[in-house]
Amino acid sequence: MKLNKNPNLSTDSEKEVIIQKQINQLQKEISDWASKESNQPEEKKRILLRTNTETNSIYHTIVEKTEAKAVESKLKFISLTSQKLKRLSELEPNETTFQKQTFMLKKVLVYLDILYHISKRLFVISKSNLFGKQVELQSEVDSLIHEVDRIASQAEFNDMRLFAGDFAKDSRVASLWMIHQSKGELSRVWIATMTSKSLGLTTVEGNYLTLSNANLFQKNIEEAINRINEERQRIQSVLD
Structure with missing residues (x-):
């Protein structure tokens, strides 16, 4: 192309x-x-x-x-x-070291914002009247959970995968360090894993959540929304 x-x-x-x-x-x-x-x-x-x-x-x-x-x-x-x-x-400029690290974190925020909106849509689905529409709505649930994993697999910066867990707090794969522009201090930045499994949208067996268990579905979606929001706030605090 x-x-x-x-x-x-x-x-x-x-x-x-x-x-x-x-x-x-x-x-x-x-x-x-x-x-x-x-x-x-x-x-x-x-x-x-x-x-x-x-x-x-x-x-x-x-x-x-x-x-x-x-x-x-x-x-x-x-x-x-x-x-x-x-x-x-x-x-957003993306040339100097400081600009690149700011650009990367703002890119993380873009993806987190999308994950938040996907989760909110899943929550709306969980509150829908399922009578006669469960198959259609479950199809949308599956499609959106698949989209969460697509984002997790493709969200990257300079060939570094952002949401796959490489930069998570417990990661042994890689670490991410940034220089504070005004203070000149070097600090470590963590980026949480944001796969469907880590967000509780996929069961331990690897199956997507289903609307057949409405209470569990809503509980897991609410927890995913809270986790995404916490990550957004934490990343934003690094930029502030």
């Missing part, structure tokens, strides 16, 4: 513009497909979306019409992530 040269955009911004165009086109295709009457109720659609310009960053799935809303929900959050990253790349 070739990036068009635009002197007014950074390379990161150009990447997000490409992703946005793909998402807009795909959203229209899904909407048209889902609303079109068909004599084949089991008709399926192949979804292919490059969520990053890296070769392995492709979202690929086959969906039925009953899953269209779930895919649209996922695409909404992919689109929101792309918009926020584009804006960050355009507004």
